[in-house]
Amino acid sequence: MSGSTPQGEDIVGDRVLVGLQSVRISRLSTHPIPVAAGTLIAVAGQGPKDSNGAGKSSLLAQISLLHADEQWRFGSGAPAAVDLLFNSEDAGGEDRWGNADHGYLIGVFAPAAGTLDQLQACALTVWIRIDRSNQKGPRLKLRWRDGLHLPVGDSEAEREQAADSVWQALPPRAGRQDVAARDLPRTLYGEHVRCVSFLSTSVRASAAPNLLAQPLNEISERRIFEAIAALTGIDTELEKERQARRHEYDRRQEASGAESDLATWEESAQVIEDGIDARDRARELVVEAADRWRSRTARLLCDALQRDADIQVEIAEIDTVINRDIRTAQELARQAAELADDEAFTRRQQAAMSTFGKLDSDDRELGNQIATLEQQIEDIDRLLRAAREAARDADGRNEQAAERERAEADAALEDTVKAVGVAEKALSDAESSLRDAESGRDLAQQQIEILAAEGIGAIGLLDAVVLDEPDRARWEAALWPYREAAVVDSEQLNRASQLLAGIPGSILIAANRASSAPGRLPGSADPEYDVSGFLAALHARTTARSDPDRVYDDAGIVVVGGFSQPATGRATRIAAARERVRQRSTAHEDAVKARNAAGQKVISAERRQKGARAAAEAYQLEGQAGTLRKKDQATRQARGELAPTLSAAQAERDAVLRLAGVRQQQIESLQRQKTTLDNTNKTRREKHGKLEEEQSQLGLPELIVRWDGTPDSASEYLRTLPDNQQSWSADDWWEEAKDLISTAISECFPPTASDTMPMEITGLLEESSQRGPGSSRRAQVAFAPLLRALRVYLRQQEGTDQYERQQIAIQREERHKSLAAARIGHEEAVQASRAYRGALTSAIKKTLADVAAEFDRLDGAYGGYGASLHYEDPPPPADPTEAWGWKVTPMWRRAEGRRHIPYDRRANTAQIDDRAIKLVCAAAAASGTGRPLVLVLDELGRNLGKQHRREAVALLGQIGRDSGITVVGALQDDMETYAIDACGQYVKLRRSSDSSPYNEQPVVVGYDEHAPRVELLRAWLTGNGYREPA
Amino acid sequence: MSGLFDDLLQPLGDKQRDALVSAWAALEYGSEPASEAALPALRDAALRHLLDQMLQRTGRTLVRAGAYLWTSGYRDDIAAVLAANGWGILPPLERAALILVLIHSVAIPRAEGRLAGDDWQSTHPTTPTHLRKLSQVRGQRRLSDALQWLRAAGLVRLVRGADSEMAGASYVPGPALRRLTPAARKRLQENLILAVGPDTALATAITVRRRLGRPEVTTSQRSGS
């Protein structure tokens, strides 16, 4: 044992687990998992078939092991921890793969809050290594170091490898050895309870009851106290009491050791003392025997005297009694008469009946009121639960914010609707121009239609010209003023002009004119309409400039160019129109999407609004419920206050009725008694006569002679005798004297030493013990000489006896002194432990009261009707080997306004589990240790009905905020949604196929509101397969 | 579960149960006595009482083996029944060999004033010379079997190099003798005295006291509490 004392104790202190990583544990991947401490962490699984087989339980078990949960039995080396290691049988590959022979649990602990610098300065990495074989030392080894010391690697294989080398680099902490399981809880947490867990049986079956692992109603009251004590830290103080008791026990052993020493000595002293005692007894017996002999004589005399006096007294007494009974008989007759006639009593009877009637009806009225109120409270509760369910849609908005968001969403929707209209118009315009371009009737449309009707062919100028890309800059500007012009064969110009007389402003351009071609001109699109002549003329008239592209007409006109789309050529112009349509259509689609998005926002805003309203309604309902509860309480109180008056009235009524009956019986009984008395007196008078006759037959004078003294001295002698002997008869005295002398002889000469008996005694003894007629008389004669002989013998022995007795007494005193010292030591120890208990009692009660208050609060706030704890001072242990048995009985109301019912009564399991969690939370909240707690719950909500699930997880989600408790819960699919709704972090362990022995990286979605904690772990996580967002 | 200890262990929490069970294992399985320092269940008076109850149910009892040291042994009443039925009594040659070791390693050194302390442990080895008598009686092979059994049961312990002249190993009394209750130790001493000096007054005193049956009763009660 020595040399293995760990260096530190309670090294984790009040830090919390913020991240963990495991290597070769179950089928878990080696990816680190951050932990949003102080929230509910929902752990789900996705195995190849269902949510099982992904290692949820292993992860939970790992967390409970890291927190030194007692279930692991660290004192025995936590043997079950080996089951956490990768196991080829579980992985279904025992014919291919082997088991892991060691693995690591790594936890990162940091303060619950603080800046990044503070966190970095205070972070602590804890490693637990599990070895399958404990051949070479303990199964569990613990190492730790300040800061983050963790394996890092881009792949699973690298991380697994890195783990071994990081472990090697960490120093063992117990001298040259590692801290082993036995010292783990003390080293990490200083024996503070940091974890309460329910682990599913597949991982760890606790043999001992645990508040979460067993149904609460199966756990003893004493065990519940112990659990609360451990959670609140009073167990460390109880430890002192145990030590005091241990000390008491040791002192008691010392005292009993001294006692047994004394007994051993007494055993040897006894032999001698017995002899002396026997002789001393014999001496006393001889004296006594003489006394008895004399008493006998006195008794004979006094008996006669006494009888004489007695008879006189008896006669007098009989006279007295006769007189008394005559008087009594008269009194009885008077009482009977009095009872028969009593007006006051009749009045009292009437008053009692009417008072009771009134009070009773009042009480019933109040009872009805309470029933109504309860019905109302129940109704409101139902509404409240519905409202709360609906309030979930508010996403945390209050009513105002939701209204505002709704208005904003509505306005935004309206804007987008308008934008859609505009876009629609633009689109339809673009579409019609495309149609026109396609039909070629967009340019000089009216003119071309009229001419066509008269059989004159015409086309738009812009359609008639084909521009190469280099020509566009010059010619588009030049042609632009004539874009409305129609090209007509020059032969038909005049006719055409006449036809168009109805349309002033029409422009006609002659085609197929001879051209004086000055150079290269744009080509004509249609050979029927050669416009080169027109172009040539135009070319002559105009001068092109650039930047911006423009054309100067000799007439002083400037046309600015730079068209983005070709303005000429039919094909190109159609293409241009299509492009416009596409653009408009895109804009329109965008507008529609924006409108839809706004519509969605309105829907969610509407939902939130409803939710927020429901929340407000819930708040209102809570208020109403509160008011009703108060009213209910007030009514109950009123009824309670009425109760004593009512029961008094009832009692009075009952009393009056009973009295009336009793009266009649009394009268009859009085008359019977009187008759009996008269008869008795007759018998007494007869006895009077008989006594006077007996008196005359006593032979007193003869007896006075035998006594050798006055009758007074004889009775004086007898009076001085002890009370119990006063009644002895003369024969009694003789028998006593005879017995005493023979006892004295056998004391002096026990069978073993009978040959030392002097001859004289032997002879006398023979004489007095002869049988036959007259034996009694002979014995009485021999009595006195025998007495004398015995006295002489005993006087001879007196000297030595006295000396020996002195010696023994001295020794005995010494030994008793040492025994007394030991007893004082014991007594002091008893006092000390009693004092400890006294001081502790108030502390314990205070803590339990705190826990009870919190228990009540939590129950009321999360779906219950109020709860409490019942506890009493236990009697101090009668024996130091007994424990000081505190007991705590959790109680709660099963319905509104009902009484508190003890936890072990029949109830549904959901209710019981719910209370168990609340009790743990209450104890943690009332804890004096200031240490954060982790609740580990496998199969979270296993028993909960749908209705309770939300409330239960709400409690778990909230408790972290209130008490710094981190709740880690593993879930089946059907609980997932409820749990996520209240969680701070969602972890999903994944393994996609049976062929894969290991998990993939788990899904982690979570939010830690202490940003520095996220930052603290960033490098570790990103070094292990986590990414930073792009 | 249908264990023998369920009703004792049931009311306990994990930690106490663990402490109790590990102390039980230490007492019942350990070759040497267990120290209070290492086992909380031995330190705490209430737990130690429970531990003794567990042992009592299996016919065993706590035996104090020195300051803060404990081991377990047979309850005296149970041992008497076992012995009366011949259950667990060693075969004669094993017993003879053990007695020779006890005489040479404990009784003679004590009579010569070379050995203090009041138990059956010793640092004076019994050499092969001392045991030769037995090997002549029954043959070497049988004796070595007997000694092997005694070694395996922890009744004798091998000591090397005590007698280099003779072939064979030297022995001292083994740790299993520390499991004897005070009453059993005393009975062993008295049996030895009765065998060695049957005509002495010591023997008479022992016989007389046994006939009266008194002192044994008181000592065993005292040690059992």
Added chain:
Amino acid sequence: MDTVATEQAIVSVFEQIVAVLARKADAAIDDATLFRLTDTLFAAFARAGEDGLTVEQMKAACAAFPDDVIENRLGVLRRLGAIQPAFDKPYQREHRASFTSYVSMLFVQRMLARGGQSELHQLLTMEKTRLEGGQSTAEEARDVVVGITTALRLLVAELVALTIGGTVEALRERAPLLWNAKSLIDQASAVHEILLEFWPELSRLCGELRSAIAAYEDASTNASARLIAAAGTSRALNLLPPEMWRRFARRATVEELAAVLADQVFDAPSPWHDVADLAEAVVGRPQPTSGRSTPPRSRVPDGDERPPQEWSDAEAERLAGIAEEVLSGEDSVAVEQLLSGMDWVTARRVLADLVAASNNERLSYRLTWSGPVQVRPDSVPSWLTPGVFERARRHA
């Protein structure tokens, strides 16, 4: 024992013996030197044989001692008759030593070693032989019975005193008295039997002898009991002399040896072979093992991990609205888009609904996670696994 104590013991026994006869206290030996001187002197007489020694020769034999001491001692010895003239005539120069005196010295030494009890033993043997011979007178028989009774009574008184008042150490020193109480009692009883048979008139004295014998039995039993009581559970072993132990160890048969342990129950050997021990023993074999190891971990960097295999759900009902709201008509939407840029309370509600929709077998939506997890300090959520919420293709 140191010499001073030894010498003192010799003197005290000698004084006790002489005290019975000596008229003056200073006539007896009160110095161990004197005892040695006497011893030397008697040895010289023995060598001289029947001739005896003259005073000069005696002085010469004791030359190692101071003259005045020799003078004194010779005077005392002569006066008490330990040294007498060789022949009964005047001026006799040669002296002879008294056999009786020397024998008494031997007795002193024996008693020193054995406490006088064996002397009593021998005395009883002699008396028994003498009485059995039938030549003793009634007077002699009476003396015998009185003597033995007195001797026993003294022994008893001593033992009782020691047992009652003495220390355990003192009692242990006198323990030899107790060794063979039984044979002493047997012999005394035998003498008593003879006396009672041949001299019935001595019955009263015989009664006293009987009670003395009984008293001796009681006393030695009591004394032994006290010794054993004080001796613990193995210390009483030193109350028997080493020689007795050795003799027993040498001579006792196997049965006698075994009988001592006939009522002791020990634990049977129950060696434990732990699984780890077995594995160790097998692995520790010389030959290399082809032991299996855990399956290898993936060597693929985490980011390159293939998207997970699909798993599907089926059918549609309750959460469809929320799912459609989220999808807004699309077939799939990234989780990142759905969960980021909002407060956590909203994000987790959305996640809860998506998970519910995905888990619900009557709905054809699924939440497909990919990897790796993102770490996003200072944003909500802090950690986020990328994924897609999508309409699931119906499986045929």
Added chain:
Amino acid sequence: MSSPEAALWWARSRAEGPLRVPSVTRTPAGMLRLVERDGEHCWLLTRPPDDVTPAMLRELRMQVLPVEFPNETRRVLAAALRCCWTDIQASPWPGQPATMREVLDVVDQLTPGRGEEVLHRFGMGAFRRLNASRWLDIDDDVQRVCLGPRVATWPDQDLPALRELCRELPPPRPDREPDR
């Protein structure tokens, strides 16, 4: 729960090792009953609290009584387990009988090159010790080896490791020397 008889049975088992009694015997409280193949006798073994084994003493850093020739003995036990525990999904006890030759052949494969005589001598010693402590049940006359009742005291959680051990051990080779 507890009774004077139980205490006596337990103590007797401690003094004599696992007890073989007629099957009609009522199982004393807290003891494990293993019925032999023939059904006429059964073994009674004590069941320690929480099935704690002496392996725990290592965690306490305490000593158990040493086993003589530990490696040799354990190799033979492991080999016997390999030969007799044929259905390793079931519990080891009672298993199937095997011959001494088969068991020694497995041992021979574990420690090759030791020579016939050395193997036999060490092997027989180990058989004797394991038989005495009831880990094995040896019938010298017919050279038969069975698992002893004490193998039933291995706690369930040790069984996976035992199975793995068995899978690692080589099976006995077919009889090469029929005359031995």
